[in-house]
Amino acid sequence: MNGTEDSEYKSNIKKVKMTQDFKFDVDLSGEDHNRYSRHSVKHQKMPYSTLDDFEPLSTIGSGSYGTCKKIRRKKDGKIYAWKEMDYGSMTESEKQMLVSEVNLLRELKHKHIVRYYDRIIDRSNTTIYIIMEFCDGGDLATLISRCRKDGIYMEEQFVWKMLIQMTLALQECHRRKNGKAVLHRDLKPANIFLDIDKNVKLGDFGLARVLHHETSFAKTYVGTPYYMSPELVNNMSYNEKSDIWSMGCMLYELCSLHPPFTASNQSELNKKICMGEFNRIPIRYSSDLNEVIAKLLRVEVHRRPGIEGILRDQRIQRQQQLLERQLSSSRESESSKSSDDIGVREKRVEAKEKELEKIELEEKLKKLDQLMKEYKRKGSCIDVNSAGDAVADLSIDNPHSSCLSKGKKDPDTPKKKVSFDMYGKENLRQRDQRVSELLTKYSEPETYDSLYTQELVKRHELKDRLFKAKLKALEIRGLDYDVRPKSKNLLHFR
Numbered sequence: 047m048n049g050t051e052d053s054e055y056k057s058n059i060k061k062v063k064m065t066q067d068f069k070f071d072v073d074l075s076g077e078d079h080n081r082y083s084r085h086s087v088k089h090q091k092m093p094y095s096t097l098d099d100f101e102p103l104s105t106i107g108s109g110s111y112g113t114c115k116k117i118r119r120k121k122d123g124k125i126y127a128w129k130e131m132d133y134g135s136m137t138e139s140e141k142q143m144l145v146s147e148v149n150l151l152r153e154l155k156h157k158h159i160v161r162y163y164d165r166i167i168d169r170s171n172t173t174i175y176i177i178m179e180f181c182d183g184g185d186l187a188t189l190i191s192r193c194r195k196d197g198i199y200m201e202e203q204f205v206w207k208m209l210i211q212m213t214l215a216l217q218e219c220h221r222r223k224n225g226k227a228v229l230h231r232d233l234k235p236a237n238i239f240l241d242i243d244k245n246v247k248l249g250d251f252g253l254a255r256v257l258h259h260e261t262s263f264a265k266t267y268v269g270t271p272y273y274m275s276p277e278l279v280n281n282m283s284y285n286e287k288s289d290i291w292s293m294g295c296m297l298y299e300l301c302s303l304h305p306p307f308t309a310s311n312q313s314e315l316n317k318k319i320c321m322g323e324f325n326r327i328p329i330r331y332s333s334d335l336n337e338v339i340a341k342l343l344r345v346e347v348h349r350r351p352g353i354e355g356i357l358r359d360q361r362i363q364r365q366q367q368l369l370e371r372q373l374s375s376s377r378e379s380e381s382s383k384s385s386d387d388i389g390v391r392e393k394r395v396e397a398k399e400k401e402l403e404k405i406e407l408e409e410k411l412k413k414l415d416q417l418m419k420e421y422k423r424k425g426s427c428i429d430v431n432s433a434g435d436a437v438a439d440l441s442i443d444n445p446h447s448s449c450l451s452k453g454k455k456d457p458d459t460p461k462k463k464v465s466f467d468m469y470g471k472e473n474l475r476q477r478d479q480r481v482s483e484l485l486t487k488y489s490e491p492e493t494y495d496s497l498y499t500q501e502l503v504k505r506h507e508l509k510d511r512l513f514k515a516k517l518k519a520l521e522i523r524g525l526d527y528d529v530r531p532k533s534k535n536l537l538h539f540r
């Protein structure tokens with residue numbers, strides 16, 4: 047960062063502080079006066095987290111200015127990562143820049159940007175902990191070195207996906223709502239993280255530019271600036287298009303497994319960057335992809351597209367549609383998988399119910415068998431009360447079924463003799479007797495009107511016929527009746 051840019055950057059930070067209308071959330075030099083974030087004040091007063099709220103699980107790795115750890119939030123077991131940074135050796139202005147940067151990072155909320163959640167300051171050991179989303183898919187630097195080692199190239203579709211998702215992440219930063227662009231300034235494969243589904247999570251936003259700026263950390267920075275744009279080499283100010291150049295370098299490296307410009311020393315590298323000459327990406331990749339990457343690596347800033355220019359490119363739009371289709375079909379297959387699971391469970395329950403139904407029916411059949419045997423042994427008349435539930439259950443429409451069960455409970459109810467022979471003299475005699483009794487009883491106009499009486503008689507006759515039909519069915523086979531409607535009835539009863 048040169049002198050002009052430095053003062054421009056500091057004045058930008060000042061503006062951000064003023065426009066966002068809040069004091070420093072964090073006072074690294076003294077007491078932490080404001081314990082509530084700007085959001086917290088507006089919505090609900092939520093105190094910041096404390097070290098006690100988290101449990102460190104493992105160290106992920108160490109960078110130029112701190113250590114990154116995988117942590118678990120105690121209250122709900124959620125997994126996060128935090129970056130521990132010692133601010134003890136920073137100057138006051140560096141600390142203020144760091145604080146502004148952290149506050150700014152909290153505003154960046156996008157599905158392709160590593161989410162920053164909170165910060166904890168431990169004054170006893172001058173350490174700031176920046177709590178962020180944990181990315182379990184690793185980073186692109188690791189992926190590239192693994193492919194190089196194994197001698198395998200990445201799928202073209204994966205490279206397009208990286209291109210589109212990185213562009214969307216940068217769009218969020220370059221087109222901030224308050225009109226102020228946030229530049230990454232340190233785009234490199236190690237800062238592009240992946241989630242479990244291999245989606246981009248742009249990370250290390252902004253912190254790098256604070257900490258690489260002439261601080262004690264800068265002295266320990268040993269990375270080679272393969273991704274530095276020609277304008278930076280020429281000491282011109284960093285702008286949105288410089289992020290685009292770095293993205294072009296990374297995409298080139300994803301295809302070729304090495305950066306577009308390599309050299310054994312800085313001045314040679316600078317020359318190559320400014321010449322802007324590089325070999326085509328391996329021939330296995332399409333000319334569409336080759337052309338798009340070449341466009342991002344145009345030396346002249348005005349010829350290099352910005353984010354909107356990239357998103358307008360027909361080739362990219364085609365790939366974006368393809369990616370969206372793929373994502374939605376994988377979402378659909380996920381949801382159909384889960385509905386399949388429901389279907390399987392439903393079938394299992396159904397099978398279980400059928401099994402129970404079968405057991406119950408077998409029990410009823412056994413009872414009926416016994417009944418038949420008893421009937422054969424005793425002759426044509428049996429004691430209905432001894433038939434029990436088997437007959438009662440099978441005679442849903444049986445006008446006597448309720449009497450049967452009542453009869454069982456009520457010892458005063460006289461036992462009735464019923465013949466299984468539908469046309470048996472006993473049954474016919476009883477039926478005729480009941481009908482004539484009813485006709486006599488209800489034909490009196492003063493008791494009920496005649497329509498009602500007729501209806502009642504009809505109903506009684508109908509029920510009587512139904513009962514006899516059922517008895518006949520039982521008699522013919524004893525076992526030979528349709529189990530299906532019965533099983534339905536039994537199911538309802540459960």
Ligand SMILES: Nc1ncnc2c1ncn2[C@@H]1O[C@H](COP(=O)(O)OP(=O)(O)OP(=O)(O)O)[C@@H](O)[C@H]1O
Pocket residue numbers: 106107108109110111112113114127129160178179180181182184185236237239249250269
């Ligand atoms: N949010 C995160 N989720 C998972 N791993 C992370 C996360 N942030 C950083 N890491 C990993 O932690 C390690 C240390 O990261 P850190 O950013 O501190 O340093 P670096 O990027 O390796 O180096 P430098 O500081 O020079 O940029 C790296 O392996 C990195 O991939």
